Amino acid sequence: MDLEFLSGLKTPAETKIAMLIMDGLGGLPRQPGGKTELETARTPNLDRLAEHSSLGLTQPVGPGITAGSGPGHLAIFGYDPIQYQIGRGALEALGVDFDLCPHDVAARGNFCSVDANGIITDRRAGRLPTAESQKLIELLRTIQIENTQFFVEPVMEHRFVFVMRGEGLADALSETDPLKTGVPELPVRPLQRKSDKAAQCANYFIAQARKLLADQELANSILLRGFASLPSVPQYADIFGLKAAAIAISGMYRGVARMVGMTVLDVVGETISDEFASLEKHWSEYDFFYLHIKKTDTCGERGDFDGKVAAIEEVDAQIPRLMALDPDVVIVGGDHSSPAVLRSHSWHPVPLLLYSHFVRPDGLPEFGERTCQKGSLGVIPATQVMPLALANAGRLAKYGA
Numbered sequence: 001m002d003l004e005f006l007s008g009l010k011t012p013a014e015t016k017i018a019m020l021i022m023d024g025l026g027g028l029p030r031q032p033g034g035k036t037e038l039e040t041a042r043t044p045n046l047d048r049l050a051e052h053s054s055l056g057l058t059q060p061v062g063p064g065i066t067a068g069s070g071p072g073h074l075a076i077f078g079y080d081p082i083q084y085q086i087g088r089g090a091l092e093a094l095g096v097d098f099d100l101c102p103h104d105v106a107a108r109g110n111f112c113s114v115d116a117n118g119i120i121t122d123r124r125a126g127r128l129p130t131a132e133s134q135k136l137i138e139l140l141r142t143i144q145i146e147n148t149q150f151f152v153e154p155v156m157e158h159r160f161v162f163v164m165r166g167e168g169l170a171d172a173l174s175e176t177d178p179l180k181t182g183v184p185e186l187p188v189r190p191l192q193r194k195s196d197k198a199a200q201c202a203n204y205f206i207a208q209a210r211k212l213l214a215d216q217e218l219a220n221s222i223l224l225r226g227f228a229s230l231p232s233v234p235q236y237a238d239i240f241g242l243k244a245a246a247i248a249i250s251g252m253y254r255g256v257a258r259m260v261g262m263t264v265l266d267v268v269g270e271t272i273s274d275e276f277a278s279l280e281k282h283w284s285e286y287d288f289f290y291l292h293i294k295k296t297d298t299c300g301e302r303g304d305f306d307g308k309v310a311a312i313e314e315v316d317a318q319i320p321r322l323m324a325l326d327p328d329v330v331i332v333g334g335d336h337s338s339p340a341v342l343r344s345h346s347w348h349p350v351p352l353l354l355y356s357h358f359v360r361p362d363g364l365p366e367f368g369e370r371t372c373q374k375g376s377l378g379v380i381p382a383t384q385v386m387p388l389a390l391a392n393a394g395r396l397a398k399y400g401a
Contacts, residue, residue: 001387003078003239006396010241015328015393017242017288018279021076022315023069023253024297024338026350026369030305037296037305037340038351039368041312045319046332046353050367053330054359056377057349057369058385060336066347069297072335073256077290078239078386086259087171087228092161094258095251096153100163100230105171105198108226108252109152109160111136111219118184118221123177125219128158136219143208148201155251162224164201170194173202175225185223198227235261236288240390245285247278248292257290272311276318283325300338301345308340329393330355331385332367349379356392 027036060067060075061082070091071081089106100106111133113122128136137160140152148166155161172191178184188206190199206222213220236244238261246257246264254264263286267278272293279291293315299307322330332353337346351372364371373379377388390396 001078001383003234006078006387007239009396009399010239010390011395011397012241013394015287015395016283016325017329017331017389017393018322018325018327019076019288019290019331019389020293020315020322020333021073021290022293022296022312022332022334024300024336024345025334026337026339026346026348027300027308028339028341028346028348030341036369037300037308038312039366039370041309041316043312043316043367045316046367047365049319049323049330049332049355050353050364050371052361053353053355054377055362055364055367055372055375056352056354057372057375057379058333058352058382059349059379060382062381064347066345067336068345069252069335070256072382073253074260075382076333076335076385077236077256077260078383079233079260080383084231084233086231086233086256088226088252089161089171090228090230091252091255091259092155092159092226093153093163093255095253095255096155096161098151098153098161098163101165102230103169104163104165105169105173105227105229106161106163107202107224107228109162110177110223111158111160111213112185112221112223113218114185114221120178120181120183120185122218123179123181123223124158126158128219130154130157133158133160133219136213136216139212140209140222142212143205145201145204150205158219159251161251162205164198166201169198169201171198171227171229173199173227175227176206177223177225185221188224202227231259233259237261240288240386241395242288243286244288244290245282246290246292247275248290248294249275250292250294253292253294262290272314272318276321280321280325296334297338300340301343303340303343305340328356329389331389333385350382352377352380352385354385354388354392358392
């Protein structure tokens with residue numbers, strides 16, 4: 001939906017919206033005809049809520065299109081993910097509170113493992129502990145080149161942010177991560193002539209990093225992807241009239257929330273319960289909350305079906321804490337599907353629950369893919385979730401006479 005059009009309909013109200021996003025929520029059965037991770041999970045609280053809600057499924061980008069986390073989140077936030085294409089590097093940089101300047105070029109970095117022939121054996125270097133990663137980042141920070149500044153910032157585990165700052169840089173660059181093992185790393189290539197200098201600088205940084213990391217047992221090289229500069233994106237307060245807050249632990253999701261103008265709240269701890277504690281602490285201060293759960297996606301991408309089930313059950317146990325706050329609107333969904341059987345993101349529509357005092361409840365007995373297929377919302381573009389939430393919160397005026 002056109003954001004300028006939607007902005008023209010916004011109207012103030014004393015109502016609160018809670019958006020709970022379980023990353024990679026959608027799944028598939030282990031065996032044909034079986035239950036998905038969400039259907040397998042014991043979720044009495046979500047099931048009870050579903051009975052009084054409207055259910056459906058969302059398409060983050062379009063039928064058959066597998067969405068990355070960035071496009072998936074932009075869509076559920078109400079932005080057309082094709083119109084607003086934002087690279088992961090910029091999101092990661094904002095997510096670690098890096099002061100990204102308009103002409104900087106940022107990339108998401110991984111420490112990785114390669115063999116003596118330069119063949120990738122582990123794209124995540126055994127998921128290097130954060131403390132070990134920090135030591136290696138200090139090495140990378142010693143790399144210098146004339147007329148361009150390099151910045152390296154830690155994220156979590158094997159992940160880091162790489163930023164280039166200088167004259168004549170552009171972000172139209174290919175990635176070095178082939179997204180699989182058993183093959184060599186790729187060089188950075190300029191996709192447009194204006195990116196020649198940036199490609200040269202990035203390749204120089206990578207070559208120097210390999211030399212510095214050569215003696216490391218696991219993390220002996222790096223992979224870079226998602227090169228991006230800071231885009232111009234309409235802000236949440238301007239479009240929707242919302243004072244919005246984000247609760248997320250992982251850097252990228254903090255970054256995408258900050259990019260659209262949400263205040264990113266601190267979380268004391270790293271558990272799902274800790275995130276809900278932050279929600280409770282700040283409930284009186286904002287009228288829109290985005291609460292992100294990463295664990296569901298992590299388990300899906302690892303192929304850990306049972307782990308994803310357990311993560312969903314862990315979220316379900318926190319639902320009474322959310323409902324005790326008496327939100328006017330509750331959205332429960334995901335940014336994309338990550339079936340454990342595929343060990344990756346997928347194109348499958350994502351379960352959606354919309355609760356308010358003004359929905360027409362479907363009366364369906366549980367929150368799962370198959371019940372959501374029967375829901376009154378149908379299969380809708382994820383960009384339509386925010387207009388529905390605003391309408392149910394009494395925050396959209398009538399259109400036309």
